[in-house]
Amino acid sequence: MAYSGMRNARVLIDYQRKEQIMAQPNQDQLTWKEDPADIIVLSNKSKHNYILDLPAGRMRLDAGRRMKTLRSILKIEQVQTLVNEGMLNVEKP
Numbered sequence: 001m002a003y004s005g006m007r008n009a010r011v012l013i014d015y016q017r018k019e020q021i022m023a024q025p026n027q028d029q030l031t032w033k034e035d036p037a038d039i040i041v042l043s044n045k046s047k048h049n050y051i052l053d054l055p056a057g058r059m060r061l062d063a064g065r066r067m068k069t070l071r072s073i074l075k076i077e078q079v080q081t082l083v084n085e086g087m088l089n090v091e092k093p
Contacts, residue, residue, distance in 0.1 A: 041091040
């Protein structure tokens with residue numbers, strides 16, 4: 001029973017420490033901040049599901065679904081081809 005009490009006290013202390021850390025502003029630690037003008041919504045208007053081969057890995061975009069992303073995704077050949085064919089639409093968020 002003493003062990004359980006010690007464990008609960010440690011969890012409480014860890015939780016309080018986490019709250020203190022989260023409350024501190026850490027703007028100097030941000031590595032990048034996106035420009036709102038660079039954010040787009042990519043929507044799949046076709047009846048097909050697509051797996052997009054992105055630099056960060058594969059992304060599945062199902063039929064009728066939308067994905068909020070950065071405009072730089074349009075530089076990827078597969079995405080650009082689907083946009084040009086009318087399978088994917090680019091919208092403002």
